[in-house]
Structures are given as structure tokens and as C-alpha cells.
Amino acid sequence: MSQQTSSRRATLQRGRTPERTAVALSVAMVAFGVASVAALYLVFVRTGPGQRLDQESLLRVDADPHLTRDIARVLNDLSIGLGIAVLVACMAVALVRGQIRHAIAAAVLVGGANLTTQLLKHVWLTRPDFGFGTDNSLPSGHTTVAVSLTLAMLLVVPGFARVVVVLAGSVAASLVGVGLVVAGWHRPSDVVAALGVCLAWSGLVSLWLLLRSREPAPPRSPLSGRGHWPAALGGTVVVVALAYAFGLRPDGTWQDLAVHGFTVCAIALATALCLALSARVMPEER
Numbered sequence: 223m224s225q226q227t228s229s230r231r232a233t234l235q236r237g238r239t240p241e242r243t244a245v246a247l248s249v250a251m252v253a254f255g256v257a258s259v260a261a262l263y264l265v266f267v268r269t270g271p272g273q274r275l276d277q278e279s280l281l282r283v284d285a286d287p288h289l290t291r292d293i294a295r296v297l298n299d300l301s302i303g304l305g306i307a308v309l310v311a312c313m314a315v316a317l318v319r320g321q322i323r324h325a326i327a328a329a330v331l332v333g334g335a336n337l338t339t340q341l342l343k344h345v346w347l348t349r350p351d352f353g354f355g356t357d358n359s360l361p362s363g364h365t366t367v368a369v370s371l372t373l374a375m376l377l378v379v380p381g382f383a384r385v386v387v388v389l390a391g392s393v394a395a396s397l398v399g400v401g402l403v404v405a406g407w408h409r410p411s412d413v414v415a416a417l418g419v420c421l422a423w424s425g426l427v428s429l430w431l432l433l434r435s436r437e438p439a440p441p442r443s444p445l446s447g448r449g450h451w452p453a454a455l456g457g458t459v460v461v462v463a464l465a466y467a468f469g470l471r472p473d474g475t476w477q478d479l480a481v482h483g484f485t486v487c488a489i490a491l492a493t494a495l496c497l498a499l500s501a502r503v504m505p506e507e508r
Contacts, residue, residue: 255422365416392457454494
């Protein structure tokens with residue numbers, strides 16, 4: 223075997239090593255997303271104690287009535303037309319950059335995640351009567367829209383810009399999730415379950431992109447892959463700070479404060495980690 227052939231084979235092997243890790247992580251994302259939705263449903267919907275805990279969290283995460291009305295007004299403005307416009311813009315960016323597969327993946331991710339959420343909520347899942355209502359609301363449709371569109375943005379932007387999308391997207395999507403609980407539209411488990419749906423679809427499209435490529439991954443830019451986790455942590459801190467700065471804090475007991483703080487932090491952190499992991503696994507342009 224010539225020295226040139228050996229060198230080329232070694233180069234290909236170095237390129238495929240991180241790709242194999244990304245494939246494994248993509249599969250893990252799908253499995254964890256599905257498992258998290260199943261676990262949340264079985265605990266917080268199919269059991270009486272779970273429903274009670276979820277309902278208590280919903281009631282304790284509140285705000286001033288004027289702020290609650292403002293939040294509901296903003297949530298009402300998140301229309302289907304706006305979501306379609308954002309998705310079309312994401313696909314256009316991918317096509318301009320010559321990333322046809324990424325444009326397709328963005329459409330599949332958003333469409334698949336939102337269709338799955340609607341089927342789970344209205345067709346496949348039921349809610350037994352334990353005294354807290356029988357209309358199933360898991361997973362949250364608004365959260366799915368916000369997170370899936372952010373994931374679509376991650377797919378189409380250059381690698382160095384993903385940190386910015388993780389930070390800004392985690393703040394925006396987390397505020398939507400927290401706002402849904404404050405407005406009384408969704409229980410906390412509904413919001414987190416939507417993250418599981420989005421994470422699973424993010425893993426699926428990442429896996430498809432990785433397996434469709436026949437070439438080793440190109441060298442990443444110096445900024446690519448760095449800062450995703452700090453951005454996720456920063457987004458979580460920003461969300462919690464904004465929530466309390468604008469009056470999303472209880473006026474009751476220390477127990478109310480503990481439940482309120484845990485719920486807000488959990489939604490913000492879960493959202494940020496979902497985006498950060500996706501940003502790290504999603505393949506960049508070839």
C-alpha cells in the first residue's frame with residue numbers, strides 16, 4: 223500500500239470518527255425524546271398523584287392579572303401564518319447557501335414535530351378522570367411550534383452562528399413555555415413533553431443528514447461547537463431573571479416560591495439543553 227493511500231485513508235478515518243459519535247448521539251436523542259414523552263404521560267396524566275402535582279404547579283406559577291393578560295395576548299399572536307413564514311425563511315436561507323438537504327430537513331422537522339404533537343394530544347393519548355379534568359393537553363402545541371422553529375434555524379445557519387441561535391432561541395422558546403403555564407393554558411408537563419417531541423425529531427433529521435452524506439465531515443470552523451453549553455446556561459439565567467423581573471413570582475408561602483422557582487427553572491433549562499444538544503449534533507454543510 224502506498225504512503226499516499228495510507229495517508230488518505232487515515233484522513234477519512236479522522237473525519238468519520240466525530241461523525242460516528244454524532245450518529246450515536248442522534249439515535250440517543252430520538253430514544254430519550256420518546257422515553258421522556260412516555261414517562262411524562264404515564265406519571266403526570268395516567269396517575270392521580272401525578273395529575274395533582276401537575277395541577278398544583280400550574281396554579282402556583284402565576285403573575286399579576288395585568289401581566290397575565292399581556293402574556294395571553296402575545297401567545298394569541300403566535301399564529302400558524304407566522305410559523306409558516308419563519309419556516310419558509312429558514313428554507314430560503316438553506317437554499318441560498320446551497321443546502322437542499324438542510325432545507326428539506328428543516329421542513330420535515332417542523333412538520334413532523336407539530337403533526338406528532340397534534341396526534342398525541344388529540345388522537346393517541348387520553349386523560350383519565352382523577353378530578354382534574356379529562357381533556358388531554360399533553361404535549362403543548364405552542365411550545366412545539368416555538369422550539370421546532372428554533373431547531374430549524376439551527377439547521378440552516380452557519381456553524382459559528384449556532385451559539386447565538388441557542389442563546390436567543392432558548393430565551394424566546396422558554397418564555398413561551400413559561401408563559402403558557404402562567405396564562406393557565408398548559409400544565410408544566412405539557413411544555414416539557416413538547417420538548418421531548420422536538421428532541422426526537424431533531425435526532426431523526428440529524429441522523430438522516432449524517433447517513434445521507436457519503437463524505438467525511440469537513441473540518442469545523444474554530445468557533446463551531448464551542449459555546450453551546452455556556453449559551454444554554456446563559457439562556458436559562460436570562461429567562462429566570464426576566465421572569466422574576468417582570469413579576470412572575472408568587473406572593474404566597476415559601477412552598478409557593480419553591481414550586482414556582484423549580485417550574486420556571488426546569489422549563490428554561492430543559493429548553494436550553496434541547497437546543498444546545500441539537501446544535502452540537504446537527505451536521506453542518508458539506
